[in-house]
Amino acid sequence: MLLAINTSTQQFGLAFINEDGTVSAEYLMPREKGHFGAFMPALDFLLKKLKVSIHDIQAICVAIGPGSFTGLRVGIAAAKGLCHALSIPVIGVSSLEAMASQIPCPELTVTPVIYSRKDEFFLAQFHIEEGRGLIRIMDDAAVRHRDLASAFGRPSVFIGNDFTSQASVIKNSLGTLARLAPAHFWNLKASAVGALGLIRFIAGDFDVLEALEPIYHRPADIR
Structure with missing residues (x-):
């Protein structure tokens, strides 16, 4: 059983993933600030509902960004602390790649976007291929809203947080080039983080615990 953690977006989430890819339980927090104190109570709640022990967790998959500076620090610190205490491996997962994986339709170009700051998105692009899954076709980037139109020249399905x-x-900037995923697909799910992490878990591809760091892509805002 794998624990998946997403704290890279405003709605943090936890999920438990079985080795066959099924989701045992998932917890999604309301969209609000200062809610990371609920992390450990939420984990305890899920463990009790599943009637399992924290020692049944075989690995932890955690979203490593880009995304919320505070959220990433909280989630990665929690994952590393738990992995160290339980002597289990950690697997870092790209927030944007996990979000793109929530669009399951093959032969599409998908652009996941995550809030960076008031007038800017973090984004990347992936092509979904039958039998191969996500193929990255654009590296992570921070793009101002006003520059969206010049950044894209072909249609894409957009999904965000x-x-x-x-x-x-997105629609006002790109017009017919932007196909919006249905609203219920939006918001990064911890189960999507876990699904990608499971692939690496099965392959024995783990991160070095001490070396795992958030992907920020820009300096923090100073207020």
């Missing part, structure tokens, strides 16, 4: 605020910006 805040449909209410992001969808209109």
Whole structure:
């Protein structure tokens, strides 16, 4: 059983993934600030509901960014602390790649976007190929809203972490080049982080615990 953690977006989540890829349980927090104190109570809640012990966790998959600076620090620190205490491996997963994997339709170009700051998105592009899964075709980038139109020249399915605020910006900037995923697909799910992590777990491809760090892509805002 794998524990998957996402704290890279405003809605943090936890999920338990079985070795056959099924999801035993998933917990998604409401969208609010300062809610990371609920992390350990949420984990304890899921363990009790599943009637399993924390020692049944075989590995931890954690979203490593890009995304919220505070959230990434909290999630990765929690994952590393638990892995150290339990003597289990850790697997870092790209937030954008995990989000793109939530669009299961083959032969599509998918652009996941995550809030960076008021006028900017973190984004990347992937092509979904039958039998091969996600193929990255664009590296992670930070793009200002005003530059979206010049950054894309072909249609893509967009998925993000805040449909209410992001969808209109994307559609207004790109017009027919932007195909919006249905709203219920949006928001990064911990189970998607776990699904990608499971592939590496089965292959025995783990990260070095001490070396695992967040992917920020830009300096923190100083207020």
